[in-house]
Amino acid sequence: MADVFDLIVLGGGPAGYVAAIRAAQLGLGVACIDGGVGSDGKPSLGGTCLNVGCIPSKALLESSEHFHRCKAELKDHGVTTGDVRIDVPAMIARKNKIVRGLASGVSTLFAKNKVVSFAGKGRLLPGMRVEVSPLAGGPVETIEAKNILIATGSLPRDIDHVPTDGTIVVDSSGALDFTAAPEKLGVIGAGVIGLELGSVWHRLGSQVVLLEAMETFLPGADEQIADTAFKEMSRQGLDIRLGARVLSAKIGKIGKDGKDGVQVSYENSEGKHSIEFSKLVVAVGRKPNTQGLDVNEVGLLLDERGNVHVDEFCKTNLPNIYAVGDVVRGPMLAHKASEEGIMVVERIAGEQTRVNYDAIPWVIYTSPEIAWVGKTERQLRASARDYKVGVFPLSANGRARAMGHTVGLTKVLADKKSDRLLGVHIMAPMASEMIAEAVLAMEFGASAEDLQRTIHAHPSLSETTHEAALAADGRTLNFHG
Ligand code: FAD
Numbered sequence: 001m002a003d004v005f006d007l008i009v010l011g012g013g014p015a016g017y018v019a020a021i022r023a024a025q026l027g028l029g030v031a032c033i034d035g036g037v038g039s040d041g042k043p044s045l046g047g048t049c050l051n052v053g054c055i056p057s058k059a060l061l062e063s064s065e066h067f068h069r070c071k072a073e074l075k076d077h078g079v080t081t082g083d084v085r086i087d088v089p090a091m092i093a094r095k096n097k098i099v100r101g102l103a104s105g106v107s108t109l110f111a112k113n114k115v116v117s118f119a120g121k122g123r124l125l126p127g128m129r130v131e132v133s134p135l136a137g138g139p140v141e142t143i144e145a146k147n148i149l150i151a152t153g154s155l156p157r158d159i160d161h162v163p164t165d166g167t168i169v170v171d172s173s174g175a176l177d178f179t180a181a182p183e184k185l186g187v188i189g190a191g192v193i194g195l196e197l198g199s200v201w202h203r204l205g206s207q208v209v210l211l212e213a214m215e216t217f218l219p220g221a222d223e224q225i226a227d228t229a230f231k232e233m234s235r236q237g238l239d240i241r242l243g244a245r246v247l248s249a250k251i252g253k254i255g256k257d258g259k260d261g262v263q264v265s266y267e268n269s270e271g272k273h274s275i276e277f278s279k280l281v282v283a284v285g286r287k288p289n290t291q292g293l294d295v296n297e298v299g300l301l302l303d304e305r306g307n308v309h310v311d312e313f314c315k316t317n318l319p320n321i322y323a324v325g326d327v328v329r330g331p332m333l334a335h336k337a338s339e340e341g342i343m344v345v346e347r348i349a350g351e352q353t354r355v356n357y358d359a360i361p362w363v364i365y366t367s368p369e370i371a372w373v374g375k376t377e378r379q380l381r382a383s384a385r386d387y388k389v390g391v392f393p394l395s396a397n398g399r400a401r402a403m404g405h406t407v408g409l410t411k412v413l414a415d416k417k418s419d420r421l422l423g424v425h426i427m428a429p430m431a432s433e434m435i436a437e438a439v440l441a442m443e444f445g446a447s448a449e450d451l452q453r454t455i456h457a458h459p460s461l462s463e464t465t466h467e468a469a470l471a472a473d474g475r476t477l478n479f480h481g
């Protein structure tokens, strides 16, 4: 083990572990300290994303989608099934197996790339030193480095008057581990987590009510897509109540049969309401995690939201100390976190890498999926930029019709004069995959004409991007039907 590491990475999530591996590949002597534990209570690398975020939620979305298809969609295709049932513990066990496999894959990559891994909590000390308290107990260690990368991620935000108890009232992690579909599930917050996990349990049979404080649904998404999504999700059966201010949540016996549950009171423009749920998920956003770092001791600057303050290259106010991922400003997305981690270590190694914050894709994994990159129409209007817009509905796309998934659209926004792409917004099955084309186009500074001249396979959902780009110039062909 090196006496003084070239780099200590604090946190082994997608920001930290990717940075640690890349740094080791660049020849740096790297240590990574991670305090994450898996559902079995053992150390588990991969952070929120792998253990209680991106991966487990997508595993459950996939399982619940299969169940829903069998129950509700296969009949249309002439496929008859018997009595379709869901074995929730088996579904959760599958999810846990995927998580364990990927987390142990990170450990293997650490070993292969000679990253020295510490399972413990790290605390910053003056003089480029970090104190490590091992998760397994035992003596505290102090290690030293020429550079430190803080990648300690985020934690669920809570609301004062709605305390979680881990059983009836849970955060997003709890909602990944229900042993059965709750009869009546309440979700506070109709954001990304609320919609994804609300969809999972709704497909498995729960009656789901989402209480959203804002009057606007998905304000970060394009308005037209948000409107279409609101209608579609309501049609699917998600009961989304906008402008709902939660006043209290009281855990106790509910209903005529006195089952365990929670009584929630909330207020909207029509007055005060009370509603009972078997389980309640609090999904009102996440907060940067600087717990236990001792930022004051070393003089590390935080911004007014509690994020570690960084510049565009993720440098903090302290020399040779960097911070990346959810703990800093910007979207809380795994791919943004990894990209920042790679940028920092490549710059430490002398390269001139930068992150293109204008070309970060967003995805909401509902059915259909919602994905976008770049500006929304609302943002363009506010910036008074002269833009053109092309929209193509899924209902006019041959592949979508063959799939039986015709709700959705693709929208292309481009500068009116230069034709340069400003944003692409998609609501379609596998929009998460379709958006990659638009991200690449924007990364290369492409124009709407570039998308028009790119040959798209037929029949494919990506033809809607081609058609929307044509529509931006009033030239929709739609000859494919
Ligand atoms: P984290 O993944 O939070 O990792 C930080 C790590 O640091 C953790 O292991 C933590 O234990 C450790 N740590 C913290 N403090 C210390 C300390 N003092 N010492 C040692 N270790 C410490 N994003 C997407 O892009 N796509 C998705 O589909 C997606 N789905 C999500 C679903 C859910 C339910 C949730 C909750 C999040 C989801 N996200 C998704 C967001 C994504 O998980 C985060 O953006 C991402 O994990 C951030 O990576 P990070 O490395 O910055 O932090």
Ligand code: NAD
Pocket: 159, 188, 189, 190, 191, 192, 193, 194, 196, 211, 212, 213, 214, 244, 245, 246, 283, 284, 285, 286, 331, 332, 333, 362, 363, 364, 365
């Ligand atoms: P979010 O910001 O997407 O949604 C939180 C919602 O809760 C917002 O709509 C907000 O208006 C609402 N809200 C806040 N306070 C409230 C209150 N008191 N009562 C009712 N509603 C309230 O946050 P999230 O869904 O918790 O997700 C956290 C982060 O994780 C997000 O930043 C997201 O980027 C990330 N994430 C990403 C994905 C993905 O990329 N597919 C999936 C899940 C989570």
